[in-house]
Amino acid sequence: GKDKRLGRAGPAGLLLLLLLLLAAQAAPERDPYRVLGVGRSSSQADIKKAYKRLARQWHPDKNKDPGAEDKFIQISKAYEILSNEEKRANFDRYGDAGESQGYSQHQQRQFHHFHEGFYFDESFFHFPFNSERRDTSDEKYLLHFSHYINEIVPDSFKKPYLIKITSDWCFSCIHIEPVWKEVAQELEALGVGIGVVHAGYERRLAHHLGAHSTPSILGLMNGKVTFFHSAVSRENLRQFVENLLPGNLVEKITDKNYIRFLSNWKKENKPHVLLFDHMPVVPLLYKLTAFAYRDYLSFGYVYVGLRGTEELSSQYNINVYTPTLMIFKEHIDKPADVAQARDMKKQLIDDFLSQNKFLMAARLTNQRLFQELCPVKKSHRNDCTGEGDKFADAYEAFLTFAVANTKDTLRFAHIYNDRQPEFADALLMDEEKYRGKSAVVILERRNNAGKIAYKTLEEAWQGSNEDNFILLDLLDQLRTDPGLLSSETVLADLNDELAPMFLIRWFYSTLDYILDCWDSLFHSNWREMMPLLSLLFSALFILFGTVIVQAFSDSSDTRDSPASEKKDTTAKTERNDTSFSKESNSRVPKKGFVEVTELTDINYNSNLVRLRPGHMNVVLILSNSTKTALLQKFALEVYTFTGSSSLHFSFLSLDKHREWLEYLLEFAQDAAPIPNQYDKHFLERDYTGYVLALNGHKKYFCLFKPHRSGDEGGTLGAGEDYDSSLHTEARGKSSCSPGSRSIKNKLHKLSFWMERLLEGSLQRFYIPSWPALD
Secondary structure, X not given: OHHHHHXXXXXXXXXXXXXXXXXXXXXXXXXXXXHHOOOOOOOHHHHHHHHHHHHHHHOOOOOOOOOHHHHXXXXXXXXXXXXXXXXXXXXXXXXXXXXXXXXHHHHHHHOOEXXXXXXXXXXXXXXXXXXXXXOHHHHHHEOOHHHHHHHHHHHOOOOOEEEEEEOOOXXXXXXXXXXXXXXXHXXXXXXXXXXXXXXXXXXXXXXXXXXXXXOEEEEEEOOEEEEOOOOOOHHHHHHHHHHHOOOOOEEEOOOOOHHHHHHOHHHHOOOEEEEEEOOOOOOHHHHXXXXXXXXXXXXXXXXXXXXXXXXXXXXXXXXXXXXXXXXXXXXXXXXXXXXXXXXXXXXXXXXXXXXXXXXXXXXXXXXXXXXXXXXXXXXXXXXXXXXXXXOHHHHHHHHHHHHHHOEXXXXXXXXXXXXXXXXXXXXXXXXXXOOOOEOEEEEEEOOOOOEEEEEEOOXXXXXXXXXXXXXXXXXXXXXXXXXXXXXXXXXXXXXXXXXXXXXXXXXXHHHHHHHHHHHHHXXXXXXXXXHHHHHHHHHHHHHHHHHHHXXXXXXXXXHHHHHHHHOOHHXXXXXXXXXXXXXXXXXXXXXXXXXXXXXXXXXXXXXXXOOOOOOEEEEEEEXXXXXXXXXXXXXXXXXXXXXXXXXXXXXXXXXXXXXXXXXXXOOOOOOOOOOOOOOOOOOOOOOOOOEEEEEOOOOEEEEEXXXXXXXOOOEOOOOOOHHHHHHHHHHOOOOOOOOOOOHHHHHOOHHHHXXXXXXXXXOOEXXXXXXOOO
């Protein structure tokens, strides 16, 4: 019995040994310290330095080694663990960096059971809680940032992509895994691109896609990302992919419109494809094929079970029980090629369409088509024949010749001289000889820069039997004598004849942007819409806030309007005498009074030095004896200008701040020279009635001087000799004292000066900086 137990324990012991050996072999790969090549006592700076060095060395874009991508992922995962102190401590303590490791290890110890030599742990139950234990079917679809930008985005212009954003420890990701696996396999067979982004390892790509939670599913079409917002099911995902496709890819065809549809080959310069099937809706495979070949072919769908398609089915002898593909080129009475199969596979359709992408004699409408029809010469001949002008007989003869002689190394095409003049002029040296006629040119592209070798038929193309024999003989000679193409030239790129107008492109771009915003708004993609919503609500807040403040301001002005009745009778009389009424001035006063503040040390900085750009402070100079009279007259003169929000009104006491004023007037060039301080008239100079318009931001001022008889406007002009006038005033003090001059006349015509101030026609005196008021 003892030997039997030992014998039974033997295989279990061997199995345990193999597991330990495998774990020992895998340990170095999972040890982040060994991956980064640092010690357990290394600092964060050392770890970051090692990570940067290894990341540059093993980045897939720079290292072409087949294992570089896996190595780079290991490096990134190791750095993610060691750069986080909590994960690093968990790894040092338990040998793993997962969350709640203490509890996990304790649970692991509890679930270790030995029964008759067999060992069990949680891996026995195959819980797929992280990427290592999850289904590996996603590995072939994993995307990296550079791969996405350089390959997936350009390829999205040929087919739509369905991309899943996942991460470790995501229970919702595990929940949708079976549906995703089934749909991914089904759609991939139809031609849909499949991608998976691991948000833990590809944060940059996940952020670039706008995926801020897992799981997320999105579609990529023409470089544009669209998020999936419905329940994850097979039907919803198929419908989501189908909605990504444009709605006008496939046209429904009946007996009424099939002739019009097939006759559009000349206008669109494309072959036309018809699919006959008994399904009432267009199959998704056919829509995806139409999107992939939309630049080369036009697609129509015939539901053979529908009334109104009997004539169409009968004319082309369609088997209603078998899906049938027909491709029509220049002749609509019979198809150029036919394919039938009970189960239409993508590979069958691709092979069929790739062999019929061009008309028998396609018109060269753009450079891309020319390059595809005439690839650059490599190891075999590639000859292209061009036929010009619009004559029907010559073209039909050329088309008949093309149908009979088209080969893999010989393609036929035609151009219109009036639509591609530069192309035609480069090939037809003797334009007079071919004027009003058709010409045939055999050419071969030599490089991508436009260099070609060519030969032009000596005679114009009429389509006669003789012309056919000459052209056929020339093509036979080319097979043995490549030097027959003796002429060389460089062709300019062809004009894109079918390109839409700029306004149409702009309209569609604007429409796409509006639809994107609408879709994002109604599907609660708030993180992406937050900047736009923030801007919108800010604008609305400013707009309505301004209206509300203005409404309250107007109501308060109405309540305060009786304050204007404080003016005395003299002021009211002078207001009636002024020539400027509120009705004749565009600056309608908002208040019934003028607010004039005194310029003091306290408000000097706010009212002048730090005045907002574009604002000016109009300052009246007065003394204690003239304060009342000058303020009343000043208010009357500037009242009509109080509607301007950029003007502020103040007064300055000459008794307190004479030195500040005289320092300022020194910068008025030859305008207000300051006498020597020992001059006996120094303290007697009268500056009352002067007005200064001060621009605090740009550091300049304009000057108004009191009115004198013979002085029109009372202001300083650009070329006025203010020096002499001021000296005359000083010498005439005895005869023209303030007592004899009427104070109210000092500010006469100040309103005219204010008009010129707002016009910007006054002379400006600049100063280096504003002096202190004291």
